[in-house]
Amino acid sequence: MTTLTLLGSTGSIGTQALEVVSRGGYEVAALAAGGANLRLLAEQVVDHEVPLVAVSRGSAADVRDAVAAVAADRGVPAPPVEVLVGEGAAAELAGAGSDVVLNGVTGSVGLEPTLAALRAGSSLALANKESLVVGGALVRAARQRPDQIVPVDSEHSAMAQALRSGTHAEVARLVLTASGGPFRGKRREELTGVTAAEALAHPTWAMGPVVTVNSATLVNKGLELIEAHLLFDVAVEDITVVVHPQSVVHSMVEFVDGSTIAQASPPDMRLPIALALSWPARPQRAVAACRWDEATSWTFEPLDEDTFRGVRLARQAAAASATHPAVLNAANEECVAAFLDGRLSFLAITDILEQVLAEHEGVPAASLDLATVHAAEAWARHRARELAGTR
Numbered sequence: 001m002t003t004l005t006l007l008g009s010t011g012s013i014g015t016q017a018l019e020v021v022s023r024g025g026y027e028v029a030a031l032a033a034g035g036a037n038l039r040l041l042a043e044q045v046v047d048h049e050v051p052l053v054a055v056s057r058g059s060a061a062d063v064r065d066a067v068a069a070v071a072a073d074r075g076v077p078a079p080p081v082e083v084l085v086g087e088g089a090a091a092e093l094a095g096a097g098s099d100v101v102l103n104g105v106t107g108s109v110g111l112e113p114t115l116a117a118l119r120a121g122s123s124l125a126l127a128n129k130e131s132l133v134v135g136g137a138l139v140r141a142a143r144q145r146p147d148q149i150v151p152v153d154s155e156h157s158a159m160a161q162a163l164r165s166g167t168h169a170e171v172a173r174l175v176l177t178a179s180g181g182p183f184r185g186k187r188r189e190e191l192t193g194v195t196a197a198e199a200l201a202h203p204t205w206a207m208g209p210v211v212t213v214n215s216a217t218l219v220n221k222g223l224e225l226i227e228a229h230l231l232f233d234v235a236v237e238d239i240t241v242v243v244h245p246q247s248v249v250h251s252m253v254e255f256v257d258g259s260t261i262a263q264a265s266p267p268d269m270r271l272p273i274a275l276a277l278s279w280p281a282r283p284q285r286a287v288a289a290c291r292w293d294e295a296t297s298w299t300f301e302p303l304d305e306d307t308f309r310g311v312r313l314a315r316q317a318a319a320a321s322a323t324h325p326a327v328l329n330a331a332n333e334e335c336v337a338a339f340l341d342g343r344l345s346f347l348a349i350t351d352i353l354e355q356v357l358a359e360h361e362g363v364p365a366a367s368l369d370l371a372t373v374h375a376a377e378a379w380a381r382h383r384a385r386e387l388a389g390t391r
């Protein structure tokens with residue numbers, strides 16, 4: 001039985017991962033969450049008989065009370081559960097050596113768990129793209145084997161599948177697809193008053209709030225550009241972003257012979273999740289395949305980089321220094337939180353990112369360590385809050 005530690009279990013990725021796990025073949029060794037959804041976490045503990053949980057906030061007593069309440073509602077004895085509490089608790093679980101660690105937390109808070117899982121030799125099913133983007137060379141260096149990180153992110157899962165069609169030397173380009181987000185086709189002047197609710201209305205995916213707002217600004221695609229560069233060792237300039245509104249082709253690889261290999265499936269994260277857990281084997285019937293007995297059209301169009309600047313900013317960050325990606329992400333986390341709270345306009349998000357990146361005095365790759373990453377992030381969070389007027 002494959003042992004699985006699931007980080008971010010109460011979120012969009014986490015709950016879908018538990019749906020996949022319910023089909024059998026996995027023993028859930030531990031769960032980690034933030035603590036904002038204790039009832040759901042307790043249901044997961046009882047339903048999957050999980051012996052160990054971590055919450056970054058709250059108390060062990062609150063978790064145990066929630067588990068006891070769920071057990072009582074289900075008419076079963078309250079299972080014994082060990083509870084770890086604090087910001088370091090998820091990393092402690094991640095470093096315990098389960099066969100697979102699925103990192104499904106949101107934000108660069110996932111960096112230490114990512115490093116802990118890699119150092120423990122676990123296969124890391126990575127949804128938490130921020131940890132890779134922010135940690136960069138530190139994460140790549142922590143790998144014990146080349147294929148230890150298996151992407152959950154749908155585009156990178158698609159690329160990993162397509163890359164099996166040739167050698168690294170035969171890769172000409174990665175083609176990263178983007179839905180274009182809820183505001184695709186609008187001009188900047190039409191976006192001045194957009195609301196959080198409008199930004200959260202993603203046209204093709206149902207996801208957590210941060211990645212959804214990031215999809216609206218295209219910062220998600222910018223992060224994914226850097227993620228692909230780091231995962232597959234392909235130069236940023238050899239990665240092309242193309243808008244594909246249907247979100248059925250999840251990305252493509254162009255090879256030197258002129259072939260482009262694509263991966264297509266209906267937009268359903270249970271496929272990349274299930275594949276990452278079983279990699280390199282393909283799981284049986286993870287999702288329904290595309291229907292070929294119905295008329296459908298797939299369209300591709302260039303990204304409007306003047307209106308949606310997330311990709312351009314990511315290219316600038318990747319080229320600038322080893323800490324600029326961490327600064328981009330940290331400032332973005334602050335701005336997205338302020339936007340979701342109604343304290344910042346949508347357009348101000350990338351305006352502030354542009355200024356924070358321009359002001360940052362980057363650290364060269366040779367000097368990169370956790371301390372310099374955290375220092376860069378702290379500076380970026382503070383500066384972003386100053387510029388957003390939310391200090």
Ligand SMILES: NC(=O)C1=CN([C@@H]2O[C@H](COP(=O)(O)OP(=O)(O)OC[C@H]3O[C@@H](n4cnc5c(N)ncnc54)[C@H](OP(=O)(O)O)[C@@H]3O)[C@@H](O)[C@H]2O)C=CC1
Pocket residue numbers: 007008009010011012013014032033034035036037038055056087090103104105106107109127128129130152153154205206207208209210211269
């Ligand atoms: N959702 C999707 O379809 C996709 C998501 N991703 C990526 O996957 C990651 C997760 O996204 P998503 O599931 O949408 O996010 P959600 O916001 O839905 O879930 C985030 C999860 O992280 C938990 N969490 C928050 N802070 C901590 C912490 N300090 N320690 C441990 N757990 C914590 C939350 O717990 P709680 O809420 O209980 O506090 C929740 O379980 C992101 O990096 C995202 O970019 C990538 C591709 C697709």
Ligand SMILES: CC(=O)[C@@H](O)[C@H](O)COP(=O)(O)O
Pocket residue numbers: 153154155177178179180181205211214215216220221269
């Ligand atoms: C499902 C997934 O992988 C998300 O990252 C998705 O790609 C976001 O959609 P966008 O293509 O709009 O960024």
Ligand SMILES: [Mn+2]
Pocket residue numbers: 153154155224
């Ligand atoms: Mn994605």
